[in-house]
Amino acid sequence: MADAQQQPSVLIVDDDANFASAAADFARAHGFQTSIAHSLEESRRAMGRGMSDLTMLDVTLPDGTAFDLLAELDARQHSRIALMTGETSLETARRAVGLPVLDYLLKPLCPQQFESLLSQASARALAQIAGARPDGIVGDCDAMRQLTVDLDRVAPARVSVLITGESGTGKELVARAVHDRSRRRGAFVAVNCGAIAPDLLASHLFGHERGSFTGAQQRHVGYFEQANRGTLFLDEITEMPPALQVYLLRVLETGEVTRVGGSENIPVDVRIVAATNRDPIQSIEQGKLREDLYYRLADFVIALPPLRARGTDVVLLANVFVERLNAEHGQVKQLAPDAERMLVRHGWPGNIRELRSVVQRAYLLSDGPLVRIPVLGRRALPLHQDDSSIVFHVGMSYADVEREMLLKTLTKVDGDKTEAARILGVSVRTIHNQLARLAVAGDDAIPHV
Ligand SMILES: Nc1ncnc2c1ncn2[C@@H]1O[C@H](COP(=O)(O)OP(=O)(O)OP(=O)(O)O)[C@@H](O)[C@H]1O
Ligand SMILES: [Mg+2]
Structure with a gap:
């Protein structure tokens, strides 16, 4: 060691x-x-x-x-x-x-x-x-070293933190680290403002009283109250409707929420961490983010650089992901010698999330001890890929669709071919045959074994 x-x-x-x-x-x-x-x-x-x-x-x-x-x-x-x-x-x-x-x-x-x-x-x-850092944040480039210093300084203070960065750069990971290092004893509650229907967002955030609107059969305690004495992570803050931004600002100023349909002012002690993958100043100009709210949310701004601007961190991260997979699968695989060259050459539009999925996929598909990183970039990876959805473009062949389904499903079930076969409704033999065909065809995403 x-x-x-x-x-x-x-x-x-x-x-x-x-x-x-x-x-x-x-x-x-x-x-x-x-x-x-x-x-x-x-x-x-x-x-x-x-x-x-x-x-x-x-x-x-x-x-x-x-x-x-x-x-x-x-x-x-x-x-x-x-x-x-x-x-x-x-x-x-x-x-x-x-x-x-x-x-x-x-x-x-x-x-x-x-x-x-x-x-x-x-x-x-x-x-x-x-990989042994408790917050799971991996990085050795100047920006990531500075982040560690900033986190130690800012997390324990009562300031609001705005995290910016492209999709997959680790905004949520950093938000959790802010909470974990704050020694605030309450919960970390994450809300994706873009994923909740606009007309329901207010009641999710601030709660509602029974019967306050059609369908409100129970009293509901909102995220603000759930995060009391803890941290509320407002992800995709620019997706919050402007009217709600006004109300949010008032809550932050007064430190009190009122449930939808209620009249009681409930005091809350909540630390706000917000995030966006847009340029906040541009969002203000476009009217998507209220300027007064921005200043209230951005006592301290953490701008996460894209992976392509982090030098050899991409290699360090890939090695950490391989080590984590080794620990999980009880295996002892390692990156193939040419991996470094392949990794630094790619632009990583999906950043660390994309890297993790490429390494995981290569890991699962390698039968031997070496994890081979495929030639990347020739086949465009979907920009907003995650583990549970697949983007199909008009113009793709059935073979491509099948390939995506197979690889995504395998990733989802951690390479368990039996489970993948069950989900896809085919035999395990079919899975094996398809993988072998892809490998024989020299598929970009399949390591040559
Ligand atoms: N520096 C890092 N070290 C280790 N893992 C990281 C790092 N940054 C991101 N990750 C991992 O990459 C994945 C994506 O990170 P995260 O969800 O925090 O990104 P995000 O910026 O919130 O993305 P989005 O804008 O799409 O929501 C997660 O699995 C996270 O653990
Ligand atoms: Mg996120």
Whole structure:
């Protein structure tokens, strides 16, 4: 495991002391913490102190072979081990083939291959650290580092926060983090102002008394009261009807709500976090957002940059998603070596949500230990995709429609082919056949296995 200074670690096991120390020097120069063992016995002792992010294991050692050691370890550990051998003997090659180890290297080592092995191991180690943050926010670029600083400063204060950013940039995730770090004891209540019929929004937000309108058979406590002493997240704030924006502003000024059909003024202590994927200033000009409300909501503005402006965060995020899927599925897959190139090349119009779904899809479709990121962008991904809907365009073929249905359903059921077959009303064999056909056709979204 990487240590507190975020330095990844490598264990080099080789009875050739010169080779081992040269390899260790190389790894140290690439930012690794190194340890060396010259026999199986020594390597067992080193592993007993904790598994390194990468173990480079010579096949032939004085007290046995690498295969003896591999037999003692489980698959999760195999995936962190690269075998090395100086002999190209048929027997070694035969035994190594089919072992689920990370890589198989011939000595003398080729520096490029060594480097790419190290960079993969360090990316994985970083992802483990980045993915362990309790708020789940992953990012290492300047903007995301600044966000962490801002969150610590702003969350505990009683200021309103407006979060802007394209769809899928993490606005809701950040809104939750604001609440979690605020130490406000009440609930976090999220309301999507664009998803509730305009004429019902008032009663949802502020509650209503029994009989206040047709269909109001019960008294209803609104979101404001539910979020008392907590945080109310008003998502897609520009979709709120202007008349309601006026009323909202009054509630924020007075700190009291009146239920629809009621007369009592009920005091509420609510922290507001609002979000929009539009430019708020432009929305004001277009009359979609009242200027006075904007100033009340935007004590502090967090502008989340699109994924394409976050540099190599895309690679870090992809590694974190793979690690999360590993934990969930009890597997030990990792990104294929060319993944980085594929990931930074794409524009990610759907941002982190799109990335997550691409990684998840590639993960489910990879049968081997490597998760291959497909060539993206040639087939336009729907802009507002989510896990439960599919956008079909006129001009798509039945084959495309079928492909989307299949892949989306598989994603939804976490790759459970039996469950997907049940939902789609076909046999499991049909699912397998379709996947195989897509793979054979070299489909963009299907990793080549
Ligand atoms: N920095 C991040 N690190 C890890 N996961 C992230 C990050 N940003 C977003 N995500 C994940 O991406 C997905 C989309 O994020 P979220 O729903 O917060 O986006 P949004 O900006 O609210 O999108 P929309 O405008 O479409 O509602 C979620 O699964 C979220 O957990
Ligand atoms: Mg959202």
